[in-house]
Amino acid sequence: MGLRFRPVEGAFYTMLTDSARHLVGGAGLLAEMVTAGADREDVAARMREAEHAADERTHELIRKVNSTFVTPFDREDIYRLAAALDDVMDGIDDAVDRMLLYGVVDLPTGLTDQVDVIGRCAEVTAAAMPSLRGLRDLDEYWIEINRLENTGDRNHRRLLAHLFSGEYAPLEVLKLKDVVESLEDTIDAFERVANIVEQIVVKES
Template sequence: MKLRLFPQEPAGLILLSQMAQQIVHASATMAEILGVPATEHAKLVDDMHNHDARSGELHFALLTHMRSSFVNPLPREDMYALSRYLNEALEKLDSAAELVFLYQLDRLPRRAADQLEIISRQAELTVDAMRRLDNLDDLEDYWIEILRLAKRAERTHRVWVADMIRDMKWAQYSRNRDVANQLVEVTKDMRRVATQVGSIIVKES
C-alpha cells in the first residue's frame, strides 16, 4: 500500500534536502583538508565555516516556513527534529576541520578517510530521502542502509582509536582522538536522521 502524507507544501522538504546537500559539500571540503599540507588548511577551514553558516541559514528558514505554512508535509516536530540533527551533523564536521587546523595536523591516519567516506555516503542518501518524505515508499531501505553505515563507522572508530593508542605518543594521540570523536559523532547524527525517518514510517503505516 502506498504511503503518502500531505504534499501541498513541499518547500520544507526541499530545505531539508538542501541541508543534507551541505553535508555532502562539507565532506568534500574535509577531504581536501585531509589531502593538503597544514599550511593550506586555513582557506579550506573558512570554506567549511561557510558550509556551517549556510546550514544554519537553511535551518532557520525551515523554522520560519513551518510557522508560516498552514499545511506541512510532515508533523512540525518531525521536521524540526530532522533539521536539528542535520544542522548538528554539519556543526560537528566543521568542528573536526577546525581542530585539524588548530592542531596543525599535517596527516591523519587512513581511518579518517574511511570515516569521511561513510559520512559522504550517508549524506548523499539523505539528500534523496529528504525529497521523498511526502511519499514514504522504499524509504525503509534508506533507514536500514544508514543504520548499517553508522555501525560500520562505530567499528572503524574503535579500530582507529586502538591503532592510535598503539602507535602514537600521548600528545599526538590526544589531538587525533579529538578529531576522530567529532567524525564519529557526525555519523551518529546522520543515524538520528534515519531513525527519525523510521519513526515517521511507523507512525504513518
C-alpha cells in the same frame, strides 16, 4: 485525483532536501581537508561559510514551520528533522575546525576511512530526502545508514586501538582522538537523522 500536496507543503520537502544536499558539500570539504597538500586554512574558511549557509537554511525552515498552518507532517517532527540535519553539519564543521586548530598533520589511514564513510552517509541521506514526500522507498536508506554506522563504529574502535598502540606520543594521541571522536559523532548524527525519518514514517503511514 488532483494534487496530493498543496504547494506550501511541497516547499518543506524542497527545503529538507536542500538541507541534506548542503551535507554533501560539507562532506566534500572534509575530504579536501584530509587530502595531502591541502591548503587547510582555505578549506576551513570555506567550511565555515558552508556551515553559516546551512544554518541560515535551517532558520528559514524553522520560520516557515512556525508561520505555516498546515504542514505535511507534524510540525515538531519537521523541526526535529531540520535540527538533526543541522547537527550533522555542525559535526563536520567541528571536525574540520579541530584539524586546523590542533595542527594535526600526520593522519592515520583509518581516519581517511571515516571521512569516506561520512561522504557516503551524506550522499545516501541527500538521495533519501525526496522520498519523504511519499513516505516510502525509505527502507534501503535506513539499511544503508545502519550498515555505514556499523562500519564507522568498527573503524572507530580500530582507530583508537591504533592510537593507543604506543606509536604516537600521548599529546598527539589526545589531539587525534579528539578529531576521530568528532568524526564518530558526525556519523552518529547521520544515524539520528535516519531514526527521525523512520519515526515519521511509523507515525504517518
